[in-house]
Amino acid sequence: MGSLKIEVSGLGYAVGEAEILKAVYAGMPEGEITAVVGPSGAGKSTLLRAINRLIEPSSGEVYLDGEPTRSLDPLELRRRVGMVFQIPALFGGSVEEAVLYGARLSGKDADPRRLLGMVGLDASLAEREPGSLSVGQQQRVSVARALALEPEALLLDEPTSALDEAARRHVEELVRDLNARLGLTMVFVSHDLSQVERIADRVMLMAEGKSVGEWSREDFFSAAGERARRFIAGRL
Amino acid sequence: MAGLQTVLSALLTLGLVAVAVALSLYERLDLEKDIGVAVVRSFVQLAAIGYVIDFIFGLENLGAVAVLLGGMVLFAAWTSARRAADVPRAFSVAAVAVGVAAVATLGLLLTLRIVPPTARYLIPLGGMVIGNSMNAASLTMTRIRDDVAEQRLKVEAALALGATSRQAVAPILRTALQRALIPLIDATKTTGIIFLPGAMVGMIIAGADPLEAVRLQIVVLYMLLGSVSIAAILVGTLSYRSFFTPRHQLRTMPQNKS
Known part of the structure; x- marks a missing residue:
């Protein structure tokens, strides 16, 4: 296990009285895919959004390469740590514009056709209207637009939950492929343990706003993780 | 009060408002209370502003x-x-x-x-x-x-x-x-x-x-x-x-x- 790309320490997040995150601890090793699992309402998505500061944690710290993210400009942080959501919300009149949205804002040069190729889409789709693509293709475009910013890490919030089986497999392969080719650190929220087994290097379990445990994939899917798996299955 | 008479005759147009209210009720727009408030308020406010303006025009x-x-x-x-x-x-x-x-x-x-x-x-x-x-x-x-x-x-x-x-x-x-x-x-x-x-x-x-x-x-x-x-x-x-x-x-x- 390499050094930690992202480290979460005592992270809390409250909206009024409701404590959505309370004392979350986690370490995401450089170049690995960490799956975040747990029952719904455990705070998995909130954790991702706290990592790239789409929300402001009320306590604790997130470190990127050992540096507290509080000291970073949030816009800069979000360019370094990309995010892919459940639903691909694409901007612009063409797939090309959609892919280049973030890169253009930050004045970065990006080749839309090369990016489409990286996510396994044909370059000829560049001129199409984003809405004319299948949801699975749109989700891959939303991965491409995150890659356009050349991020150091990618947060994926249940990116396959809106997809059919075939499209889901495509995105899973894409995630493994990008991880292998670019060495991209990834944090992947999933509620599907078989999916976790297919893609994750590490598994982090959350429940009721807290981190419960971390395992390597091998441990999690062997006797060592049996209780954790039973816990998730019972609550899903 | 010929002035007031003139204003009151304007109230006859309320018949049209009644149509709007009836429509609101029929279509369940739930706007009749709003329309009522609007009618009363516009009447009171316009009448009042009429006197105020009359007064201010006088002041120049x-x-x-x-x-x-x-x-x-x-x-x-x-x-x-x-x-x-x-x-x-x-x-x-x-x-x-x-x-x-x-x-x-x-x-x-x-x-x-x-x-x-x-x-x-x-x-x-x-x-x-x-x-x-x-x-x-x-x-x-x-x-x-x-x-x-x-x-x-x-x-x-x-x-x-x-x-x-x-x-x-x-x-x-x-x-x-x-x-x-x-x-x-x-x-x-x-x-x-x-x-x-x-x-x-x-x-x-x-x-x-x-x-x-x-x-x-x-x-x-x-x-x-x-x-x-x-x-x-x-x-x-x-x-x-x-x-x-x-x-x-x-x-x-x-x-x-x-």
């Missing part, structure tokens, strides 16, 4: 005119802020927008000597500027509020790609401003063909020279276009910030933050 005092216009701006801001309830700082936003729109347009009309600096011109023109700017302010604010709530996913996706709050909300602002401005632009385009503006009709009925009425109406239309644009753009620029933190985060509960 520009200080009093300014005070009255100022009061109208504050009342407009209050109305707009109530319409856009749960938009943080709605009152100040609307007051600034409507106030600047009124000062800019009336100021221009006076500086260019298009209208004389008398209460007889400034109060009715000011009323139109303020009223229309108020509508634009309410429309813009409520539209932004609704769209931010409805398009949370898109806004957050943009923020996650390194967009600033302003960049993330830009498409919403654009739609809101278009929605606020298009009705007036269309009304201006079709004026004289589809509908004759109220002020002009009033002047002609009251016996004014139709060409003088037209001249004033053109002034009014351009003035309204200018002031409504100013108000809508100011509201857009000032109010979108309320939905974000300074760190370019969408507020979790926009309606709870003040």
Whole structure:
């Protein structure tokens, strides 16, 4: 296990009285895919959004390469740590514009056709209207637009939950492929343990706003993780 | 009281309001109470302002005119802020927008000597500027509020790609401003063909020279276009910030933050 790309320490997040995150601890090793699992309402998505500061944690710290993210400009942080959501919300009149949205804002040069190729889409789709693509293709475009910013890490919030089986497999392969080719650190929220087994290097379990445990994939899917798996299955 | 008699005869048009109420009831629009309040309030307010204007015209005092216009701006801001309830700082936003729109347009009309600096011109023109700017302010604010709530996913996706709050909300602002401005632009385009503006009709009925009425109406239309644009753009620029933190985060509960 390499050094930690992202480290979460005592992270809390409250909206009024409701404590959505309370004392979350986690370490995401450089170049690995960490799956975040747990029952719904455990705070998995909130954790991702706290990592790239789409929300402001009320306590604790997130470190990127050992540096507290509080000291970073949030816009800069979000360019370094990309995010892919459940639903691909694409901007612009063409797939090309959609892919280049973030890169253009930050004045970065990006080749839309090369990016489409990286996510396994044909370059000829560049001129199409984003809405004319299948949801699975749109989700891959939303991965491409995150890659356009050349991020150091990618947060994926249940990116396959809106997809059919075939499209889901495509995105899973894409995630493994990008991880292998670019060495991209990834944090992947999933509620599907078989999916976790297919893609994750590490598994982090959350429940009721807290981190419960971390395992390597091998441990999690062997006797060592049996209780954790039973816990998730019972609550899903 | 021949004056009051005249006003009371206007009440006969209430028959038409009854139709609106009946429609509201039939279609369950749940607007009849609102219509009732609007009818009563417009009657009381217009009757009152009639006496006030009569009094102020008598004064021919520009200080009093300014005070009255100022009061109208504050009342407009209050109305707009109530319409856009749960938009943080709605009152100040609307007051600034409507106030600047009124000062800019009336100021221009006076500086260019298009209208004389008398209460007889400034109060009715000011009323139109303020009223229309108020509508634009309410429309813009409520539209932004609704769209931010409805398009949370898109806004957050943009923020996650390194967009600033302003960049993330830009498409919403654009739609809101278009929605606020298009009705007036269309009304201006079709004026004289589809509908004759109220002020002009009033002047002609009251016996004014139709060409003088037209001249004033053109002034009014351009003035309204200018002031409504100013108000809508100011509201857009000032109010979108309320939905974000300074760190370019969408507020979790926009309606709870003040």
